[in-house]
Amino acid sequence: MDFTLTDEQKMIQKTVRDFVNKELKPLEQEVLKNEREGRPGISKEKVKELREKAKAIGFWGINTPEEYGGADLGPIMSVLIAMELGRTYVPFNFGGSADNILYLCNEEQKEKYLIPTINGERRSCFALTEPGAGSDARSIQMQAIKDGDHWVLNGEKVFITNGNEADFAMVFAVTDKEKGANGGVTCFLVDREMGWKSEYIYTMGEWGPATLVFDNVRVPEENILGELGQGFNLGMQWIGQGRYMIPAGAIGAAERLLQMAIDYSKTRVTFGKPIAERQAIQWMIADSAVEIEAAKWIVFKAAWMAENGMDARHQSSMAKLNGAIMANEVVDRVLQIHGGMGYTKELPIERWYRELRLYRIFEGTDEIQRRTIARNLLKGHAKVGELL
Numbered sequence: 001m002d003f004t005l006t007d008e009q010k011m012i013q014k015t016v017r018d019f020v021n022k023e024l025k026p027l028e029q030e031v032l033k034n035e036r037e038g039r040p041g042i043s044k045e046k047v048k049e050l051r052e053k054a055k056a057i058g059f060w061g062i063n064t065p066e067e068y069g070g071a072d073l074g075p076i077m078s079v080l081i082a083m084e085l086g087r088t089y090v091p092f093n094f095g096g097s098a099d100n101i102l103y104l105c106n107e108e109q110k111e112k113y114l115i116p117t118i119n120g121e122r123r124s125c126f127a128l129t130e131p132g133a134g135s136d137a138r139s140i141q142m143q144a145i146k147d148g149d150h151w152v153l154n155g156e157k158v159f160i161t162n163g164n165e166a167d168f169a170m171v172f173a174v175t176d177k178e179k180g181a182n183g184g185v186t187c188f189l190v191d192r193e194m195g196w197k198s199e200y201i202y203t204m205g206e207w208g209p210a211t212l213v214f215d216n217v218r219v220p221e222e223n224i225l226g227e228l229g230q231g232f233n234l235g236m237q238w239i240g241q242g243r244y245m246i247p248a249g250a251i252g253a254a255e256r257l258l259q260m261a262i263d264y265s266k267t268r269v270t271f272g273k274p275i276a277e278r279q280a281i282q283w284m285i286a287d288s289a290v291e292i293e294a295a296k297w298i299v300f301k302a303a304w305m306a307e308n309g310m311d312a313r314h315q316s317s318m319a320k321l322n323g324a325i326m327a328n329e330v331v332d333r334v335l336q337i338h339g340g341m342g343y344t345k346e347l348p349i350e351r352w353y354r355e356l357r358l359y360r361i362f363e364g365t366d367e368i369q370r371r372t373i374a375r376n377l378l379k380g381h382a383k384v385g386e387l388l
């Protein structure tokens with residue numbers, strides 16, 4: 001067994017860490033101020049400038065195949081990079097990527113949707129959740145009815161990330177009611193110009209998803225992504241990737257937060273001694289360090305399995321469940337260690353507290369991950385005590 005990173009992995013990790021330290025951390029105070037005053041954390045122009053700098057050092061299209069000009073670094077490197085970017089709350093990611101299922105576009109669709117998305121000229125959103133179907137995504141109701149060489153879409157989607165900003169949506173609709181999720185759901189590429197409307201949803205985080213409303217939106221037959229009736233599988237494929245990437249980001253945030261708590265505890269004096277000397281504080285630090293370390297290796301194993309072509313779904317559910325809970329435990333302890341200061345907007349802890357709370361909800365709640373893990377074990381798809 002070998003836990004060491006390769007020289008290439010170490011080099012990538014260091015380069016991203018340097019980028020975060022040099023380019024992103026200096027923007028943190030400005031991000032807090034902008035958000036406090038109701039503006040986006042960083043402007044579009046600044047994101048563009050940062051992406052150009054990153055591109056110049058090779059960070060563009062992290063997961064994008066080389067034929068589209070990407071670096072195609074694979075799951076392990078992607079996890080390492082997400083951990084490093086997670087160390088700052090500056091809302092930034094490297095450009096040059098597209099949703100994994102957009103690679104299933106046919107040649108014509110690639111020109112209209114995939115390539116402009118990779119190049120940052122168009123923005124996509126993934127529209128599966130509905131008011132009556134979140135965890136239970138199989139019971140979506142949005143209707144698509146065939147009319148000549150078009151499909152007519154009616155219904156509502158909610159909580160769609162980037163839904164207010166996107167130029168087009170990957171929309172999941174029922175094309176065969178009887179079959180439903182078993183061959184009766186289809187994914188459509190739907191341009192905003194085709195007529196859907198969006199409305200921003202305010203959340204406890206610093207960014208919000210949107211509600212999308214479809215009222216007789218006519219979509220040409222050629223805008224079906226993949227096969228008619230195979231949309232539900234595409235939806236699950238899209239969600240699958242996030243299950244180890246989300247906790248990877250959470251690990252970076254938890255490490256940074258824990259370091260803040262360590263530094264603060266050494267300088268904050270109460271009753272004549274730094275609080276770092278109190279067992280109550282030391283135990284919070286120790287528990288956090290152990291939980292972060294455990295989360296890290298579950299995530300790395302999921303990424304390693306994905307990289308080696310294994311079925312990583314069970315491990316990824318464990319990574320998501322454990323990583324999301326861990327980050328929420330850690331941020332809560334770090335806030336506690338900072339006392340009243342932790343609760344203020346002078347420090348980013350309360351911001352992270354609000355942001356990390358989402359990790360237990362989106363792309364499969366804690367309860368749904370537990371349901372999946374338990375079902376895999378009960379049905380024998382995964383076995384207790386099994387090492388690879």
Ligand SMILES: Cc1cc2nc3c(=O)[nH]c(=O)nc-3n(C[C@H](O)[C@H](O)[C@H](O)COP(=O)(O)OP(=O)(O)OC[C@H]3O[C@@H](n4cnc5c(N)ncnc54)[C@H](O)[C@@H]3O)c2cc1C
Pocket residue numbers: 126127128129133134135136158159160161162203208209358361362363364365366367368371
């Ligand atoms: C900020 C944000 C961004 C999002 N982005 C997107 C996006 O881009 N695209 C998209 O399609 N969706 C998106 N979502 C939706 C998200 O995936 C759903 O909110 C999530 O899957 C939960 O669904 P729900 O909100 O309908 O909760 P529900 O499914 O109604 O669940 C309510 C509660 O019941 C629990 N529960 C449900 N079923 C069971 C069960 N069988 N056993 C035990 N407990 C259960 C849940 O865990 C939860 O605690 C986003 C959500 C948020 C908040």
